[in-house]
Amino acid sequence: MNPVFDDRPRSGVVRPFDLVDPGFGEPVELRVLPGTRSFLDVVVARIPGWRPLTVDVHVPADGSGPFPVVVYAHGGAFIAGTPRMGPWGPLPGRGIAVVSVDxxxxxxxxxxxxxxxVLTAVRWVRAHGAGYGLDPARVAGWGSSAGAFLVGRAALTDGGPIGHPVPAPAGTDATLDAVVLHYPPVDFLALLGHGPDDPRLDQWWTTTCDLFGVTRDGDLSPVRHGALPAAVARCRRVPPLLLAHGTADEVVPHVQSELLHDAVRAAGGHSELQLVDGAGHGAPVFGAPAVLDPAVRFLRRHWGDAASATDRMQ
Structure with missing residues (x-):
């Protein structure tokens, strides 16, 4: 295991260095991945009553930039995980920067x-990313599992706030050019409809109640309102979408991606669905060329980029 990129889930406990004023020192460039310049725990916002919001910034080491950017949100069932998890490691080597959100x-x-x-991280890239060699005019979203729900929901807000707005530079845009979602839960009530004998039901109820602040026998309208297919119907601009989901996923069945795919297409939007035969939830194949290569081509197509030499060889 890489000593810097520790994939072990952790809780949301405030760490002592979170209390240090960010002015104490500028982010230090590290070389922890091949072909990548990394800046870890960059503070992008101070949220009253919470810990600072931080991101890890990973920039291609080769080339002068500015580089297109993926804002990434990790998985972890909404209760755990780290921004150093995910399938994004090869992206800087292919000319795409990554901003991974804590x-x-x-x-x-x-x-x-x-x-x-997630929206705040997008605004930060638009306002301050140029200082890291990022291109604020080319920003996409990418998420895995729980993070895929968050990125998907952020993409369906027309760039505006849906909760308590996090302090961010005025006038910055939080819309996304394109979105890649891996095995997302898109409709929690549909997940809960698997039936009383489904062993996943209790865990999904716990997750749903914790995330949305509801009870099983209470008002579930916040859950219904938060469903991504419902958000598509309310959104003025739905960015191009690429979904990847395993056919053997027993945690989030692939019908969840199909629900969102169908909703986007029914609304006249652009959606592509890659069903990965035999893959389970979070399977290694989602970080392999079979899934990453189509995603890179999808992003470059919607950014209007010419394919890199590496991409042309895939």
Whole structure:
């Protein structure tokens, strides 16, 4: 295991260095991945009553930039995880920068506040990313599992706040050019409809109640309102979408991606669905060329980029 990129889940406990004033020192460039310049724990916002919102910034080491950017949100069932998790490691080597968000977990905040964290990271890239060699005019979203729900919901806000707005530069845009979602839960009530004998039901009820602040026998309208297919119907601009989901996923069935895919297409939007035969939830194939290559081509197409030499060889 890489000593810097530790994939072990952690809780949302405030760490001592979170209390240090960011002016104490500028982010230090590290070389922890091949072909990548990394800046870890960059403070992008101070949220009253919460820990600072931070991101990890990973920039291609080769080339002068500015580089197109993926704002990434990790998985972890909304209760755990780290911005150093995910399939994004090869992207800087292919000319795409990554800004991975340390969003607030269920133990820290409830929906929709983690969505606001993703939106804030997008605004930060638009306002300040040029200082890291990022291109503020080419910003896409990418998420895995729980993070895919958050990125998907952030993409369906028309760039505006849906919770308590996080302090951010005035006038900055939070819309996304394109979105890649891996095995997302898109409609929690549909997940809960698997039936009383489904062993996943209790865990999904716990997750749903914790995330949305509801009870099983209470008002579930916040859950219904937060569903991504419902958000598509309310959104004026739906960015181009690429979904990837395993056919053997027993945590989030692939019908969840199909629901969102169908909703976007029914609304006249652009959606592509890659069903990965035999893949389970979070399977290694989602970080392999079979899934990453189509995603890179999708992003470059919607950014209007010419394919890099590396991409042309895939």
């Amino acid at each position: 969003y607030r977990l269920c133990g820290e905040a409830r929906y929709p506040e983690p969505v606001e964290d």
